Amino acid sequence: MATDAPPLISDAEPTLGQLVASASRDVSTILRSEIALAKTEITGAAKFAGKGAGMFAGAAFFGLFGLGFLLTALAWGLVALGLATWLAFLIVAVLLFIGAAVLALVGKKALAHADPTPKRAISEAQQTIATIKGQS
Numbered sequence: 001m002a003t004d005a006p007p008l009i010s011d012a013e014p015t016l017g018q019l020v021a022s023a024s025r026d027v028s029t030i031l032r033s034e035i036a037l038a039k040t041e042i043t044g045a046a047k048f049a050g051k052g053a054g055m056f057a058g059a060a061f062f063g064l065f066g067l068g069f070l071l072t073a074l075a076w077g078l079v080a081l082g083l084a085t086w087l088a089f090l091i092v093a094v095l096l097f098i099g100a101a102v103l104a105l106v107g108k109k110a111l112a113h114a115d116p117t118p119k120r121a122i123s124e125a126q127q128t129i130a131t132i133k134g135q136s
Contacts, residue, residue, distance in 0.1 A: 015019070030128055037120065038118040041118040041119075041120055042118050049114075058129045071095075071096065075089045075091075076088070078091060
């Protein structure tokens, strides 16, 4: 006598609940990895920018003192050439303002080229989303 018994569920095959839990775990792992990549990318760029900014600050500090002495000497040199003291120092002040304007424009242009977005992390996240949507 043959009986038609329902097939037994094998322990080797995961249940639907286990599959959903596994997929959820995998998505969480992928998202954590993407966030870690973005943090690493931004941190690396920030370290280089911080070191560079510190070096420029030190150079500006020493350069400022040297420039002060040089400009004072220039003003007194103009006085020695026969200009009135007030006029000599006014000329030097105008030269300083022109220099400040030029540096501000160059600095603005340099900042416009700085791109703080983590491009690799964004690209990886977009690829991951496309892959997940393709499998659904």
